[in-house]
Amino acid sequence: MKYLVLFGPPGSGKGTQSENIIEKYGFGHISTGDVLRAEMTNETELGKIAKDYIEKGQLVPDSLIIDMLAKTLDGFHKTNGIIFDGFPRTTAQAVALKEMLKTRGGDVNVMINLIVNEKELLTRLLKRGQTSGRSDDNLETIQKRIDTYNSQTAPVIDYYKGEGKLTNIEGIGTVFGIFEKICERIDVE
Numbered sequence: 001m002k003y004l005v006l007f008g009p010p011g012s013g014k015g016t017q018s019e020n021i022i023e024k025y026g027f028g029h030i031s032t033g034d035v036l037r038a039e040m041t042n043e044t045e046l047g048k049i050a051k052d053y054i055e056k057g058q059l060v061p062d063s064l065i066i067d068m069l070a071k072t073l074d075g076f077h078k079t080n081g082i083i084f085d086g087f088p089r090t091t092a093q094a095v096a097l098k099e100m101l102k103t104r105g106g107d108v109n110v111m112i113n114l115i116v117n118e119k120e121l122l123t124r125l126l127k128r129g130q131t132s133g134r135s136d137d138n139l140e141t142i143q144k145r146i147d148t149y150n151s152q153t154a155p156v157i158d159y160y161k162g163e164g165k166l167t168n169i170e171g172i173g174t175v176f177g178i179f180e181k182i183c184e185r186i187d188v189e
């Protein structure tokens with residue numbers, strides 16, 4: 001069982017590359033953003049709380065995210081591997097993930113960090129906002145999400161560097177070219 005953290009700022013291509021990885025490797029996929037949006041659509045308690053944070057471009061509190069992730073992981077059938085997309089977003093979440101996987105006899109095998117500059121992120125997210133229907137894909141919230149990434153999420157890179165799991169991949173280029181580099185890394189595991 002391989003555990004892959006697909007990391008990068010909003011708009012770096014995590015969702016797109018997750019789809020490619022799922023298709024090629026048959027991995028399971030956990031996107032905390034997707035789970036939260038489903039909770040919002042279903043108007044659950046968690047969904048109602050999360051909405052305020054998401055629409056301000058802030059992170060949903062760690063305790064809620066960690067509980068949610070543990071439940072999602074418990075509901076998973078056996079697969080070749082799991083991609084964590086948009087999680088962990090804080091060092092506390094990364095530490096909690098390590099504990100959760102330890103109880104399952106595993107650990108994160110690789111953390112892929114997709115590197116994309118801010119100008120390109122803004123262009124991509126504004127374009128996505130024209131069709132995504134996401135209430136957080138507007139200029140003001142996008143800027144806040146990028147700031148939140150820089151202050152709270154980027155430190156997670158150092159955590160995985162310390163664990164010897166970090167692989168940096170340039171996230172600008174063709175989708176296929178980037179995917180090939182991701183595959184090279186997955187294949188050595």
Ligand code: AMP
Nearest residue numbers: 032033053054058059060065086087089
């Ligand atoms: P995403 O779909 O990954 O871009 O996530 C959309 C929004 O959901 C983020 O801007 C956060 O408000 C929230 N969110 C998603 N994943 C997490 C997480 N791991 N920790 C905290 N908040 C999250």
